[in-house]
Amino acid sequence: NAGVTQTPKFRVLKTGQSMTLLCAQDMNHEYMYWYRQDPGMGLRLIHYSVGEGTTAKGEVPDGYNVSRLKKQNFLLGLESAAPSQTSVYFCASSEDRDGGYTFGSGTRLTVV
Amino acid sequence: RKEVEQDPGPFNVPEGATVAFNCTYSNSASQSFFWYRQDCRKEPKLLMSVYSSGNEDGRFTAQLNRASQYISLLIRDSKLSDSATYLCVAKGSNTGNQFYFGTGTSLTVIP
Numbered sequence A: 001n002a003g004v005t006q007t008p009k010f011r012v013l014k015t016g017q018s019m020t021l022l023c024a025q026d027m028n029h030e031y032m033y034w035y036r037q038d039p040g041m042g043l044r045l046i047h048y049s050v051g052e053g054t055t056a057k058g059e060v061p062d063g064y065n066v067s068r069l070k071k072q073n074f075l076l077g078l079e080s081a082a083p084s085q086t087s088v089y090f091c092a093s094s095e096d097r098d099g100g101y102t103f104g105s106g107t108r109l110t111v112v
Numbered sequence B: 001r002k003e004v005e006q007d008p009g010p011f012n013v014p015e016g017a018t019v020a021f022n023c024t025y026s027n028s029a030s031q032s033f034f035w036y037r038q039d040c041r042k043e044p045k046l047l048m049s050v051y052s053s054g055n056e057d058g059r060f061t062a063q064l065n066r067a068s069q070y071i072s073l074l075i076r077d078s079k080l081s082d083s084a085t086y087l088c089v090a091k092g093s094n095t096g097n098q099f100y101f102g103t104g105t106s107l108t109v110i111p
Helices: none
Strands: A004-007 A010-013 A018-025 A031-036 A042-049 A065-066 A073-078 A087-094 A107-111 B004-005 B011-014 B020-027 B033-038 B044-049 B054-055 B060-065 B070-075 B084-091 B097-103 B105-110
Touching: A018 A031, A018 A107, A031 A073, A042 A065, A042 A073, A042 B097, A073 A087, A073 A107, B004 B011, B004 B084, B011 B020, B020 B084, B020 B105, B033 B060, B033 B070, B044 B054, B044 B060, B070 B084
Parallel strands: A010 A107, B011 B105
Antiparallel strands: A004 A018, A018 A073, A031 A042, A031 A087, A065 A073, A087 A107, B004 B020, B020 B070, B033 B044, B033 B084, B054 B060, B060 B070, B084 B097, B084 B105
């Protein structure tokens, strides 16, 4: 049982480049989330999904887009990367809206 | 005001000691609370939920004080393996029904 798998684990982008982070979960969870974690800021919610085909904005959605075409996958896109998007990105899933989260191992993104 | 606030520490305690962390939250209507543990350069992992009546899991005890809007985590008989950052989580006061994470409290257990 893999839980939540994120790819890639590390990436370096140049300013203006685009990329997609993939999150896959095998627990049949309805809810999926994308967070970023920065020193002194804690985990901040970027976007989330309450089920296949749905997405919603979180606390810091600007500069990111998401899609949930399949229940098990939640994609996070950066259309035009900026140095301010240098961060560690975590995907998480939960069975219901009030349940605890299972996190993926994270993606360390550096934008130069 | 932040939705969830924690003392960042660090807390440095000897093995076998008892240590407690508090965390305050701003949404008085929040019904769901958790403690997570995060090791250095790893993902957060769910440690325990926090129930209204308080709950215990081995050496760990979580409590909720609604009147003062804080949750606490007590660790008894600290082990070296307890060294980590502990994150508290509560529902926020906005309409998105989102969970908010504290910035974490760092614990180092010293031999």
